[in-house]
Amino acid sequence: MTPAARIQSAIELLDAIIVAARDGGAAADTIIARWFAGRRYAGSKDRRAIRELVYDVIRLCGERPETGRAAMLALVRERPELAEGFDGSGYGPAQIGEDEPVASAGVAPKWLIESLAASGLDDAQQAALLERAPLDIRVNRLKGEREHLIHELPDARPLEFAPDALRLPPDTRVDQAPHYRDGWFEVQDAGSQIVSLAAGAAPGMQVIDLCAGGGGKTLALAAAMGNHGNILACDVDRGRLSRLTPRAERAGVSIAETRLFDPGREHEALDGWADRADLVLIDAPCSGTGTWRRNPEARWRLTPQRLEKLTQTQAHLLSLGAGLVRPGGALVYIVCSLLDAEGADQIAAFHAAHPEWRIERPGLPIGDPRGEGVRLTPLSHSTDGFFVAMMRRP
Numbered sequence: 182m183t184p185a186a187r188i189q190s191a192i193e194l195l196d197a198i199i200v201a202a203r204d205g206g207a208a209a210d211t212i213i214a215r216w217f218a219g220r221r222y223a224g225s226k227d228r229r230a231i232r233e234l235v236y237d238v239i240r241l242c243g244e245r246p247e248t249g250r251a252a253m254l255a256l257v258r259e260r261p262e263l264a265e266g267f268d269g270s271g272y273g274p275a276q277i278g279e280d281e282p283v284a285s286a287g288v289a290p291k292w293l294i295e296s297l298a299a300s301g302l303d304d305a306q307q308a309a310l311l312e313r314a315p316l317d318i319r320v321n322r323l324k325g326e327r328e329h330l331i332h333e334l335p336d337a338r339p340l341e342f343a344p345d346a347l348r349l350p351p352d353t354r355v356d357q358a359p360h361y362r363d364g365w366f367e368v369q370d371a372g373s374q375i376v377s378l379a380a381g382a383a384p385g386m387q388v389i390d391l392c393a394g395g396g397g398k399t400l401a402l403a404a405a406m407g408n409h410g411n412i413l414a415c416d417v418d419r420g421r422l423s424r425l426t427p428r429a430e431r432a433g434v435s436i437a438e439t440r441l442f443d444p445g446r447e448h449e450a451l452d453g454w455a456d457r458a459d460l461v462l463i464d465a466p467c468s469g470t471g472t473w474r475r476n477p478e479a480r481w482r483l484t485p486q487r488l489e490k491l492t493q494t495q496a497h498l499l500s501l502g503a504g505l506v507r508p509g510g511a512l513v514y515i516v517c518s519l520l521d522a523e524g525a526d527q528i529a530a531f532h533a534a535h536p537e538w539r540i541e542r543p544g545l546p547i548g549d550p551r552g553e554g555v556r557l558t559p560l561s562h563s564t565d566g567f568f569v570a571m572m573r574r575p
């Protein structure tokens with residue numbers, strides 16, 4: 182493909198991503214994969230170049246642009262050499278007009294920048310939310326040691342602050358490695374690994390993972406428990422939860438049982454579990470501001486209304502989780518967001534409603550205190566952004 186044709190392809194993809202972000206459609210990665218599947222003529226170099234153009238534009242434009250072309254023109258302002266591709270040739274975009282609309286560059290929409298700033302993130306912290314993320318894996322203690330695996334993955338380096346983590350260059354294809362198929366490791370951000378460890382899961386415990394999704398944290402808890410005890414892995418999303426069982430088998434985890442929730446009727450699925458769990462983990466649905474490095478188009482999806490709905494669900498889950506913890510047991514709340522509305526404020530509201538519970542600041546090897554919890558940020562800790570808090574039932 183010519184450079185002009187690559188730019189035109191990126192513009193078309195951006196158009197589809199913008200519509201999907203507006204209407205709650207598929208994620209950018211899915212749209213890109215489908216698009217390439219239907220265009221076999223695009224070789225691997227074309228694909229890489231188009232993908233990079235698309236993601237450079239998404240990272241650049243904080244506000245959802247009107248069109249893919251206006252978004253691409255914002256990148257042309259940063260990289261004027263790209264203007265040559267607007268040559269009006271057969272497969273290329275039309276020449277650039279004098280007064281064409283150009284999308285604005287920025288970290289996020291104005292309201293969201295204000296919320297991030299009010300949550301204690303200065304300009305440098307905000308900018309780091311959009312840097313390229315490394316690739317971290319969690320070595321599965323049920324299968325072997327990090328020291329062994331490091332010899333199998335030549336580019337991997339151990340992270341001091343996360344005992345099971347290895348860090349690799351961003352584009353490493355680890356899913357092709359035989360040790361991956363054999364369950365020796367999972368792809369998991371180091372921040373996600375240490376907030377999972379901070380939950381304090383231990384062998385023999387009765388654990389409920391209320392928002393288990395595809396099981397990233399469930400598997401980390403199971404490894405910390407040495408595969409002894411029980412984990413009830415719940416979620417409202419059938420598709421995500423269905424991925425947990427084969428992953429658990431691959432990882433040698435036999436203590437996780439899945440349970441699908443009907444939203445609003447979770448009590449029915451949790452019959453018999455009231456006041457029983459040693460540990461309830463709530464890895465709550467959130468705006469994902471801490472994972473923009475991996476999903477930068479999430480900024481184009483978030484609205485104040487959507488944030489309000491998320492905070493309501495989080496409060497509902499905290500109240501549901503509290504009823505499942507045994508006396509002396511722990512409720513651990515995690516979000517991959519850095520907005521106080523989803524983190525520190527939720528815990529303050531929980532504490533006000535449950536003054537008899539003790540809030541214990543989780544003992545993470547890295548992190549900054551935020552409200553009654555701890556926060557990790559890409560700039561300060563070189564992980565995805567997380568907030569974690571631990572509440573102990575009297």
Ligand SMILES: C[S@@+](CC[C@H](N)C(=O)[O-])C[C@H]1O[C@@H](n2cnc3c(N)ncnc32)[C@H](O)[C@@H]1O
Pocket residue numbers: 391392393394395396397398399415416417418421442444445447464465466467494498
């Ligand atoms: C942050 S994700 C969980 C990720 C997962 N724990 C992991 O580590 O891979 C949040 C999950 O909450 C689920 N969820 C949303 N509303 C829920 C509800 N009312 N009850 C339980 N799960 C819910 C979503 O389907 C999503 O899978």
